[in-house]
Amino acid sequence: MRPFDYTRAQDSAEAARIAGQGATFIAGGTNLLDLMKLEVMTPDHLVDITHLDLNEITQTEAGGLRIGALVTNSDLAADMAVRRGWPLLPKALLSGATGQLRNKATTGGNLLQRTRCYYFYDPDMPCNKREPGSGCAAMGGMNRLHAILGASDACIATHPSDMAVALRALGAHVDLMAEDGSTRTLPLGDLYRLPGDTPEVETNLKPGELITHVVLPAPVHGRQIYRKVRDRASYAFALVSVAAVIDVESGVISQAKLAFGGIAPMPWRMTEIEDFLIGKAPSEDLWEEAADLLLSDARGQGSNDFKIPLARRTLAAVLNEATRGDDQ
Amino acid sequence: MQTKLTINGNEHDLEHDTRTTLLDALRNHLGLSGTKKGCDHGQCGACTILINGRRINACLTLACMHDGDEITTIEGIGTPDNLSPMQAAFVQHDGFQCGYCTPGQICSATAMLEEARMGWPSHVTDDVTSAPDLTDTEISERMSGNLCRCSAYPNIVDAIRQVSEKTT
Ligand SMILES: Cc1cc2nc3c(=O)[nH]c(=O)nc-3n(C[C@H](O)[C@H](O)[C@H](O)COP(=O)(O)OP(=O)(O)OC[C@H]3O[C@@H](n4cnc5c(N)ncnc54)[C@H](O)[C@@H]3O)c2cc1C
Ligand code: SF4
Ligand code: FES
Ligand code: FES
Numbered sequence: 333m334r335p336f337d338y339t340r341a342q343d344s345a346e347a348a349r350i351a352g353q354g355a356t357f358i359a360g361g362t363n364l365l366d367l368m369k370l371e372v373m374t375p376d377h378l379v380d381i382t383h384l385d386l387n388e389i390t391q392t393e394a395g396g397l398r399i400g401a402l403v404t405n406s407d408l409a410a411d412m413a414v415r416r417g418w419p420l421l422p423k424a425l426l427s428g429a430t431g432q433l434r435n436k437a438t439t440g441g442n443l444l445q446r447t448r449c450y451y452f453y454d455p456d457m458p459c460n461k462r463e464p465g466s467g468c469a470a471m472g473g474m475n476r477l478h479a480i481l482g483a484s485d486a487c488i489a490t491h492p493s494d495m496a497v498a499l500r501a502l503g504a505h506v507d508l509m510a511e512d513g514s515t516r517t518l519p520l521g522d523l524y525r526l527p528g529d530t531p532e533v534e535t536n537l538k539p540g541e542l543i544t545h546v547v548l549p550a551p552v553h554g555r556q557i558y559r560k561v562r563d564r565a566s567y568a569f570a571l572v573s574v575a576a577v578i579d580v581e582s583g584v585i586s587q588a589k590l591a592f593g594g595i596a597p598m599p600w601r602m603t604e605i606e607d608f609l610i611g612k613a614p615s616e617d618l619w620e621e622a623a624d625l626l627l628s629d630a631r632g633q634g635s636n637d638f639k640i641p642l643a644r645r646t647l648a649a650v651l652n653e654a655t656r657g658d659d660q
Numbered sequence: 661m662q663t664k665l666t667i668n669g670n671e672h673d674l675e676h677d678t679r680t681t682l683l684d685a686l687r688n689h690l691g692l693s694g695t696k697k698g699c700d701h702g703q704c705g706a707c708t709i710l711i712n713g714r715r716i717n718a719c720l721t722l723a724c725m726h727d728g729d730e731i732t733t734i735e736g737i738g739t740p741d742n743l744s745p746m747q748a749a750f751v752q753h754d755g756f757q758c759g760y761c762t763p764g765q766i767c768s769a770t771a772m773l774e775e776a777r778m779g780w781p782s783h784v785t786d787d788v789t790s791a792p793d794l795t796d797t798e799i800s801e802r803m804s805g806n807l808c809r810c811s812a813y814p815n816i817v818d819a820i821r822q823v824s825e826k827t828t
Contacts, residue, residue: 333679335677335678335679336678336679337678338661338678338722338724340725358722358725360720360721361720361721361722361725362702362717362720365681365720365721365722366701366702366720369700369701378678380724380725382725406714406775406780409780409781409788410775410778410779410780410781412789415781415788415789416789419788419789422781422788423783423788426781426782426783426785426788427783429805430705430804430805431715431768431771431772431775431802431803431804431805432702432705432708432715432716432717432768432805433702433717433720433805435714435715435716436716436717436720436721566783566800566801566804567804567805
């Protein structure tokens with residue numbers, strides 16, 4: 333690890349101000365320290381934000397929840413209001429990492445965790461995200477974990493978070509505080525950027541901008557499913573994941589919220605698919621057409637070609653499960 | 661820099677580099693070598709300790725971030741003359757072979773039972789609003805952050821099940 337200075341921030345404004353001068357936030361540290369040990373990330377100043385007053389989950393006037401950026405993944409998954417109203421979120425959280433890691437990992441840190449591309453993790457390999465202009469070793473290399481949608485000629489990495497996929501389907505927003513103390517709110521989808529020519533820029537955050545909260549809208553009616561397909565049954569990153577909130581009334585789909593993980597540089601959502609499904613009766617043919625919408629621009633890179641049929645089948649499996657008889 | 665750490669009820673004043681992980685502080689600065697280093701990247705669970713009663717990976721956190729916290733290591737869980745119920749169950753069921761992962765397994769299992777007592781669901785819990793029984797599948801999933809290179813898993817699960825049945 334490279335040497336760095338350490339400051340423990342007392343409040344959000346102080347944290348954002350110090351970060352605005354070039355320091356890096358540390359929350360749970362489970363991603364940042366991992367990358368600092370490998371010298372993939374080399375901050376010269378860390379601002380410890382773990383003592384900020386951002387660890388509560390409160391109700392909003394709109395019937396939703398406001399989740400502090402420092403609420404741990406464990407506490408969020410264990411919260412009874414979350415489990416009752418937004419079960420998709422604990423399902424996604426609990427499918428990720430381990431008990432130990434979730435006890436440290438925070439809501440803000442989880443959203444901003446970096447890709448698990450093997451070459452990004454290896455400073456001896458070319459990687460445009462780590463070292464702009466050096467090339468992309470994953471193209472033509474090992475790219476089993478990599479993107480089939482939203483990638484560019486500069487970078488084909490995926491965003492690894494499970495939580496972010498659920499939050500995207502649930503229509504979450506993020507509250508931010510800038511270095512001058514001003515605040516703004518972004519839909520989660522606008523937090524992230526596609527790689528384009530600048531894969532090193534992953535978000536639309538301004539320098540020093542702090543995520544203070546994640547805001548969930550009121551619960552929507554419907555069955556909530558998170559299906560994560562991976563190389564082993566526990567403790568592995570998603571190859572493909574699907575988050576869904578689906579409701580059926582009088583034989584037709586009345587509610588459809590879908591987001592996808594493991595296939596793109598950010599948690600992926602296409603409202604066209606949701607609009608297409610609404611008002612139609614569940615059927616295998618309908619799932620095929622929905623998958624066509626999702627995958628019309630999909631492109632494999634060799635070792636991740638399997639993700640195209642896998643995404644199709646996973647979507648169909650989730651839609652079948654979500655619309656299956658019994659309590660509908 | 662300086663940090664005051666409270667470990668197993670004792671306070672220690674530590675003079676250290678900002679880069680020192682809590683794991684290295686325990687092992688190299690304070691001589692508490694019960695906590696093991698396997699991967700040093702949060703992947704194996706050998707370094708599991710308890711902070712304010714919760715299990716974490718000591719290799720992925722900085723010592724300077726923990727002044728004021730109550731840290732419990734395997735040395736604070738029990739002693740050879742006074743084993744904790746989990747330690748005794750691991751001995752009784754042969755929940756180890758080489759023993760390298762064992763301190764982490766025992767710290768992790770001890771805290772995991774507390775999580776289950778608080779009604780936390782897991783990835784294998786069908787209904788996340790329920791407080792599930794600790795079946796073997798639940799135990800395995802909840803312990804997935806502790807790898808055992810000797811694959812003593814069946815006996816580890818036996819040990820944990822026994823303690824869980826005795827205490828619930
Ligand atoms: C072995 C292993 C397996 C894992 N498996 C999974 C998995 O299956 N699924 C999954 O989703 N995740 C997985 N993870 C990743 C884990 O979820 C993340 O490491 C964790 O969520 C990051 O949160 P943190 O608080 O520790 O972030 P940190 O490491 O503290 O920070 C991460 C980044 O976010 C920035 N940051 C943190 N908080 C804020 C804030 N409030 N505002 C602005 N910037 C901020 C930091 O500057 C840093 O750049 C795994 C991790 C490991 C080590
Ligand atoms: S896919 Fe992106 S992160 Fe991976 S090597 Fe290529 S540029 Fe780097
Ligand atoms: S040494 Fe910490 S998890 Fe492996
Ligand atoms: S007993 Fe040898 S690693 Fe678990």
